[in-house]
Structures are given as structure tokens and as C-alpha cells.
Amino acid sequence: MTDKISNEQKYKYQEPAPVHKGEPNPFESMMARFDKAAEILNLEQGVYEYLQKPVKQVIVSIPIQMDNGEIKVFEGYRVIHDNILGPSKGGIRYSPDVTLDEVKALASWMTWKCAIANIPFGGAKGAVKCDPSKLSKVELEKITRRYTANLFSVFGPDTDIPAPDMNTNEQTMAWIMDTYSMHAQRTETAVVTGKPLIIGGSLGRVEATGRGVMITTLEALKKLGLSPEDVTVVVQGFGNVGSISAKLLKEQGCKIIGISDISGGYCNSNGIDIDSAIEYVKNNKTLEGGNFGEPVTNEELLELECDVLAPCAKEDQILEDNARNIKAKLIVEGANGPTSADADDILRDKGIMVIPDILANAGGVTVSYFEWVQNRLGYYWDIDDVNRRHDRMMREAFDNVYDTASRYKTTMRLGAYIYAIDKVSRTLLLRGIYG
Ligand code: GLU
Secondary structure (H helix, E strand, O other): OOOOOOHHHHOOOOOOOOOOOOOOOHHHHHHHHHHHHHHHHOOOHHHHHHHHOOOEEEEEEEEEEOOOOOEEEEEEEEEEEEOOOOOEEEEEEEEOOOOHHHHHHHHHHHHHHHHHHOOOOEEEEEEEEOOHHHOOHHHHHHHHHHHHHHOOOOOEOOOEEEEEOOOOOHHHHHHHHHHHHHHHOOOOHHHOOOOOHHHOOOOOHHHHHHHHHHHHHHHHHHHOOOOHHHOEEEEEOOOHHHHHHHHHHHHOOOEEEEEEEOOEEEEOOOOOOHHHHHHHHHHHOOOOOOOOOEEEOHHHHHOOOOOEEEEOOOOOOEOHHHHOOOOOOEEEOOOOOOEOHHHHHHHHHOOOEEEOHHHHOOHHHHHHHHHHHHHHHOOOOOHHHHHHHHHHHHHHHHHHHHHHHHHOOOOHHHHHHHHHHHHHHHHHHHHOOOO
16 A cells, blocks of 8 residues: 555545435425425415525635645535525534535524524524534634634524534634624624633523423423423433533432433433543543443433433434434434434334424523624623523423414424424514525
8 A cells, every 4th residue: 555646546536525425405494394284274385495495505716724734625505595584593513524505404404493482593503514523723723714704694693693513612602703893893702602711602592402302301390291300311412512401400409310421321220420531521521430320322312211301413324224212201402403304203102202492402592692683782791690591491491382382283294394494484474585
């Protein structure tokens, strides 16, 4: 084997990887639910077509000079699904295998999520195809700044407001805020949310998605006639969403008997000490090698005997193949799209209640909205104010979805889609079509 690449190979055009190789596709998954809800609502054909497609899809090329002096070109995306309820809102993810289809699905999910959370935003999502674990901090900063500069005319506090998502964090948002501000020649804090506190972030934003998972779980447990002290919980994923959901549910009296991350999972019927697991991950990056209980694979973790299962890792974890083996009574989707559309019916037939992603993880964008409001007011709330408003809005969102599902005699998932699509389509018709 030689590392030298012949010129012929070196310059050969590489076909982009197919969008999906027979694997579950998040856009198709989203559309399957959208279609069912549209049918129930008897949505006008033109409105269906409007809402089915994103209003804008931008692909940008991001050349940067790597630490070793080489130039490398990355690909970035920003998809605006719509601006019907207000400026579009949604995170940016860094991932080596992200596709435009995935970003399109995630952008539509943001539209439905904002409608359910009752916040005045449309939906968007962005991504850069890169592997952050293989990049230095300087390279990540360059990618972030060039991506932002390329999208300067798309982003804006009144047009499109990014936020963190998979593999991006407060530091990434600080670079976005600074790059945008440099181009605008003024400090524009409200252009991005999820910023560090010191430059206009909101108290409670880091914990918000996990807090929303906790609040919606408690509301669902009430409906199921279960009290938190009597339930066992398994959480898949131990990033920001998973770890905080586990911590807050434990504080409410639940027993967390299973946790996992990319390195694998652990189960412990006596309950896992979440605070020390969080501390462990701070020092060791992953759960690997920790003494939390019996090791299990991520697949086994999902099928553990428990009352509540919270998939907080990534898309397409609960599929047709394993949905049948799930034993939880309640699934709370902290991640976006963890359940494929095929698995929905199996879970319904098994009588498992599912709090869908567009409701369960809406706490994050709700506090993003608070951050944007505070930036525009120039006045900052204390943590009690943030949490009180968040908890009230999440309970209201839960009730709206629950009531819709009951009215249409359907699942919480379809109830959520019906509620959101009805609201967005009625707003669209009120605003009317220009042109
Ligand atoms: N990325 C988060 C989500 O999927 C937050 C988006 C935001 O705060 O704008 O909901």
C-alpha cells in the first residue's frame, strides 16, 4: 500500500454518497407523518404543496486553511422551511455524514416545533459536513466564521436565527455572533441563540431541552396515573439533552436505571448516580470505563425493562425491527427523529405512549426564544423567571397536543402534527399568498 495518490485518482470526480442507501431517511419519516396529518385535516392541495417544501435551501462551500497549511473545502447547508409564524429558527449541526435531506427534515420539524411551543418563529436548520473530533479549535473557528460569512445575507435577528445542535455549542454561537456583528458593523446579539451568558445568552438555556423533557414526562406520567417516585427510566444519549434530562428526572424522584453514549451503555436496577456520571464524562469525555452498572450495548439498552424510555441521542434509533421489543410504557423523544415512521404503528399497537420530539424537546427553542426576547429588550431575567415561563409554556404545549390527540382519537405524535399543521396553515391563509 502506498499513501501516494496518482494524479489520475487524485483529480477523479467523486460522486457524492447517495442520500440514503436503503437506510431510514429522516425526510421520508417526517413526510409520512405530515401526510397522515394533512389527510386528517383535509388540507387544501396548494397549502399541502406549500408546506411540504422548504422555501429556501442554500449550499455553501467552506474553504479553510488547515493547521498543516493545506486548504480543505467543507460543505455547509442552511434550509429555511418557512417564515409563516415569524423569522425562521433552528440549530446548526456539525456531522461527517449529514445530508441535505436530513437538514430538510430537521428544518420542517423546527416549523412544527415552534408552532407547538407557541413561539413566533418559522423553521430552519443548518449543518456543516465535517467531523469535529478530527478538527482543532482553530480549524473549527475558521469553519464557523466562513460558514457564517457565506450566510450573512440569510441570517439576521428578523430573518433567520441559528442556535446550537449536534456537535456545536456556546463557543460556536459566540463565533457566529461575532462574525455576523463584524460584517454588520454593530454588535448584534439577537442574531443567534445559545450564546455564552456573558455575551447575551440566557440563564437556563443550556438546561432547557432537558428541562422540557422532564416537564413533559411529568405531565405524561400524570395522564398514565403514575407518580415519578414509582417509575424507572432509561436514557439513551448522555450529551447535553440526555444527561440533563436524567439529572432532572432523578431530582423529581425517578430511578434512572440505564444510561448510554456512543461508547456503550450501563444498566443498574438500584439506580445510577447521575451527578457522578456527569462528573465522569467531564473528566473522561465519554462514559467508557466508568463504574455505573452492568455494561449493555445501545441496542440492548432500548429494550430494557423500564417505565420510561428517553431516546436523547440521534435519529432512527427505534425502528420497525426493534420497536416490538420495547418494554417501556412511555417514550419521551429528547432527540430529533429517534423513531422511524414504520415504528409508530407498532408502538401504538403495543399501547406505548410516545411524547414526540416536536413536543418533548421544544424546551430548547422555547428558551432560545426567551434569549432573543431578552437580547431585543436589553433586559435580562433571573433563572426563576426563565424556568417559570418555560414550565408554563411546556405544560400548555403538552395540553394542546394531548387535547388534539384526544379530539382526533389518535396518537400524541399525530396530535402534535395536526395541531402544528393546522396552526401554520391557518396563519398562511390569513396572511394570504403574495403574487
Ligand atoms: N437545535 C435545537 C432544536 O432542535 C434548538 C433550536 C433553537 O434553539 O433554535 O430544537
